[in-house]
Amino acid sequence: MTADDRPSPPAALDRTHREALAELESSDPATLRTASRYLETLAAWKEDRTADDEAKPTPADGEPDTYPDGVPDRASVSVTEIAGTEYYYYQWREGDEIRSETVRR
Known part of the structure; x- marks a missing residue:
């Protein structure tokens, strides 16, 4: 690439990204390369995180559609059978305490 062949920013970016x-x-080449490495790492991390989110169980996998009042959405859910009856067992952390609630399925 010659000095006259300065690259153009992608047209698909919104105003904030263009800014x-x-x-x-105006940064020096070393700073640009450092920023580039960081952005590549960030993009890979976001892709992994998206893949992890897609792998989470869905209601079709046995989780309930909604959580009972007082149970946060971040609670883990398992199905427990007690005396032949199935229950949802919710467990979550509040500060240093572990909370749980059992609801008939």
Whole structure:
């Protein structure tokens, strides 16, 4: 690439992202490469996180559609059988305490 062949920013970016790129354009090559490595790492992390979110159980996998009042959405859910009856067993952490609730399925 010659000095006259300066790359153009992608047209698909919104105003905020174009402004961020404009700020970076005045940086030295080492800073640009450092930012590039960080952004590649961040993109990979976000892809992994999206894959993890897609792998979480869905209501079709045995989880209830909704959680009872007082049970946070982040609670883990398991199905427990007691005396031939199935129950949802919710467990979550509040500070240093572990809370739980059992609800008939």
